[in-house]
Each structure stands twice: as structure tokens, then as C-alpha cells.
Amino acid sequence: MRARITLLVAPLVLVLAACGGGDPSGYGSAASAPPPVSADSSGVGAWSRAPSASAPANGAGDGSADGREDAGNTSAGTSGGASDRDSGIARSRRTAPRIAVQVVESDLGRILADSSGRTLYAFTKDKDGASNCDADCVAEWPALISPGEVTAGKGVDKSLLRQDRQGGGISQAVYGEWPLYYYVGDAGPGETNGQGLDDEWFAVAPDGKLVRTDG
Structure with missing residues (x-):
């Protein structure tokens, strides 16, 4: 009878051993248990939100908001540069030194000159205040031009x-x-080397008449 009980108990022990033998978790040994997951308040595991090693950094090249923002900043910078250049040109015109015309004493008498004393001339081919001095002419007789106001000295x-x-x-x-024009042959203030050249170029008197020295 005792031998018979022993034979019945032995298979039961084998069955229990195969089922994990008293481990309440039902997973068998600890080595086979799933790894713990650290969950945040959203219930999503922290490990599941780790960035991929191949993901582009800072949105570069992926059309993200950061990428678009960078492109926008670049465009704004270019636009700002053009705007700065335009503002600089406007400022330079506003702050350009004013050119003055004054009357000076010379070997021709009282004539017109610029603010530095350089003689100013008139061209007899000019009519009604309009210049007829072409490009070749202007190369020798530069016009008195200004981006700002010319003042009366x-x-x-x-x-x-x-x-x-x-x-x-x-x-x-x-x-x-x-x-009004200069003459390139005048090296400095007070010179009147252009007077009477080709019988077409003359200094100008304070009353607006040409200073003619012939006869």
C-alpha cells in the first residue's frame, strides 16, 4: 500500500516542477520576466518616446516648424539688408554737403565760383537754361551738379x-x-584758364551776364 502511494506522489511532483513550482507570478524564473517599464503621468512608457538615432536634429531638412522658422529668418535678413541699403542711400542724399555758389574777386573782376572758390563758367550754346554739353564736352567741362540743394552764397x-x-x-x-560748369584746366581756386576758350566759354558775373574780355 505504501509503495502505491509513493508511485502516485512522484508524478505529481514532476507536474508541479514543470509548472514553475510555487512561483506566484506564473512566469517561472526571474530571468524570463519582462523588463520593467518606467511610465510617466500620461501612461506612455518613457522608452517609447526616445528619439531615433537617424532623426534629423533641430528640424533640419524635415519641414518641421524649426526648419521653416530658420528659412523665414534667412529671408527676413535678406529683405532687411536691401532695406538697409535703400535707407543708407536716402540718408547719404539727406546728409550730402550742400553746394553753394558765391561771388568772388578775380583777375576778371567779380565772378561766380563755388564754395571753395573755383571759377564757374557758362557755355554760349546753352539756351533757355538747358544744357547742350554732350558727353565729350562734359569730360572737359564738368557740370556743377548736386544730389541736394545748391544754396546762394x-x-x-x-x-x-x-x-x-x-x-x-x-x-x-x-x-x-x-x-554752370567747371573747367578741368583750372587746377585750383581763383584760376580762370577756361575764360574765352573757343569763344564759347565765359565766366559769369553776379548779374547773370557773361564776362567777356574781348575789345
Whole structure:
């Protein structure tokens, strides 16, 4: 009888051993248990939100908001640069030194000169205040031009001084009916080397008439 009980108990022990033998978790040994998951308040495991090693950093190249923002900043910078350049040009025109026409004493008598004393001339081919001096002419007889206002200096009749507007935001000074020019042959203030050249170029008197020295 005792031998019979022993035979019945032995298979029962084998069955229990195969089922994990008293482990309440039902997973068998600890080595086979699933790894613990650290969950945040949303209930989503922290490990599941780890970035992929291949994901682009800071949204570069992936069309993310950061990428679009960078592109927008670049565009804004370019636009700002153009705006700055335009503002700089406007400021330079506003702050350009004013050119003045004045009356000075010379070997020709009282004549017009610029604020530094350089002699100003008139061209007899100019009519009604309009310049007829072409490109070759201007190379030798530069016009008195200014991006700003030309002011009336000492001895000048303000009613005779005006400006002939030209392209590029500049204008040529005109006195009476005569646009005003320099002569490249005058090295400095007080020189009148252009007087009477070709019988077409003459200094200008304070009353707006040409200073003719012939006869």
C-alpha cells in the first residue's frame, strides 16, 4: 500500500516542477520576466518616446516648424539688408554737403565760383537754361551738379539761382539762363584758364551776364 502511494506522489511532483513550482507570478524564473517599464503621468512608457538615432536634429531638412522658422529668418535678413541699403542711400542724399555758389574777386573782376572758390563758367550754346554739353564736352567741362540743394552764397542774387533736375536724383545749378560748369584746366581756386576758350566759354558775373574780355 505504501509503495502505491509513493508511485502516485512522484508524478505529481514532476507536474508541479514543470509548472514553475510555487512561483506566484506564473512566469517561472526571474530571468524570463519582462523588463520593467518606467511610465510617466500620461501612461506612455518613457522608452517609447526616445528619439531615433537617424532623426534629423533641430528640424533640419524635415519641414518641421524649426526648419521653416530658420528659412523665414534667412529671408527676413535678406529683405532687411536691401532695406538697409535703400535707407543708407536716402540718408547719404539727406546728409550730402550742400553746394553753394558765391561771388568772388578775380583777375576778371567779380565772378561766380563755388564754395571753395573755383571759377564757374557758362557755355554760349546753352539756351533757355538747358544744357547742350554732350558727353565729350562734359569730360572737359564738368557740370556743377548736386544730389541736394545748391544754396546762394555771398553776393549771389538768389532770384537768379535755380537747379535743372536731371536723372538719377541729381540736378545742375543754373544762374539766370546759364547752366554752370567747371573747367578741368583750372587746377585750383581763383584760376580762370577756361575764360574765352573757343569763344564759347565765359565766366559769369553776379548779374547773370557773361564776362567777356574781348575789345
